[in-house]
Amino acid sequence: MRQRRAVPRGLRRGITLRMLAPNAVTAMALCFGLTGVRYGISGDWERAVLSILFAGVLDGLDGRIARLLRGESRFGAELDSLSDSIAFGVAPALILYLWSLHAMPKFGWIFALAHALSCALRLARFNANIDVEEQPHKSAGFLTGVPAPAGAGLTFVPLYLWLVTGEEIFRAWYVVAPWTAFIAFLMISNIATYSWSALRLRKRIRLELIALVGLLAAALATQPWLTLLLICAVYVLLIPFGILSYAKVRKQPAV
Template sequence: MLAPNAVTAMALCFGLTGVRYGIAMEWERAVACIVLAGVLDGLDGRIARLLRGESRFGAELDSLSDVIAFGVAPTLILYLWSLQAMPKVGWVFALAHALSCALRLARFNANIDADVQPHKSAGFLTGVPAPAGAGLTFVPMYLWFVTGLDIFRAWYVVAPWTAFIAFLMISNVATFSWSSLRLRKTIRMEAILVAGLLAALLMTVPWHTLLAVSLLYVALIPFGILSYAKVLRGKPAI
């Protein structure tokens, strides 16, 4: 249990450190901390399964870490960066992200022992997961980092986008999970090559890469919905 829970704790600390950098207005470091928290969040579950260290404690710690690192931290960063300039209701739009993240994780925990989970059984997720939601919420910041244009920092751009991602997190739309992606044996070497190049791009041009990955993820959402509908059509009637 020690190794995966330590990784989860590291993700939590990276999320809170992002808030620290946000308060200091070091925006690139703030976003980088949340991205690193997302990487660690993707590793802790796999480490737990690899070491057979899965536990109820680990599951609860992971959910608490996700709420803070991908709900509370991005909310504060976005508010300090842009939404505080919005008249009267800027904080409400910022809160929508944190609340949606908490509701999503509460739904996940409530269904963790459910016998019937249609999306999960078909290899899909329900809505956008918390780490992806945090990454997508930062799309205006990626654009600002890349272009330097203040239009992407304007509250009338950031607020609608934040509300849209908050909706996706608590929605019932089917989204792709790792288990739903099946690579043919003939292209696995190419997939490894792409993964290596992606890592190099993240180190070289991180904001361009994160922007491209985020937009690709959003573009794949309709295909996830259609793929899940196709799976349902292929099931025999009960």
């Protein structure tokens, strides 16, 4: 009589209830990313961008929910990477192509692909290094390159400018294509960028920070595109400081 192969206990139980919430949030982020493509096809550029940005908010929540509920899993990590690749790689690439890059002779689609491919390569590098002990950037509290959600937000800068000013120059392919290539490079680069754990704030400015976050939320509600431009400008300006800060950390003797 043929003997049945034993099924590992963890696989037999499937996804536990506490794993359901963070994975559901990840799935929502994926769906919002694809919904942005739907709005892009219909020419509703504001909703297209907002869909991607909301996917970014959900992406920032799923990991924290997983840690809070102790619901981390290999399944969740794989789903998160697939969601990020679609929501912050494929979807922004299609939106940019439909909005501007389709007007570029011959190579417009190549620049759109550059963003999607760079996002996928970045996520693949991240997954490949999950179990690697020697990660200089991570051990120092920094990220390697620009993360996928930030890359998606930054690549929309010409679109923000177009929404604010109405000037067609910001929609021109010769403006959008170089910017898209620049952000794609930042995503797959080896430069050190700030992560939340790398930021050190003084205890005396806690109330000021709370006030700033509240005002920022109000600004996003009233003037979203100008506020997003300001956030993107600050992020880009912080990149050189991140590189210098990491260089200082590397020079410090190991304790």
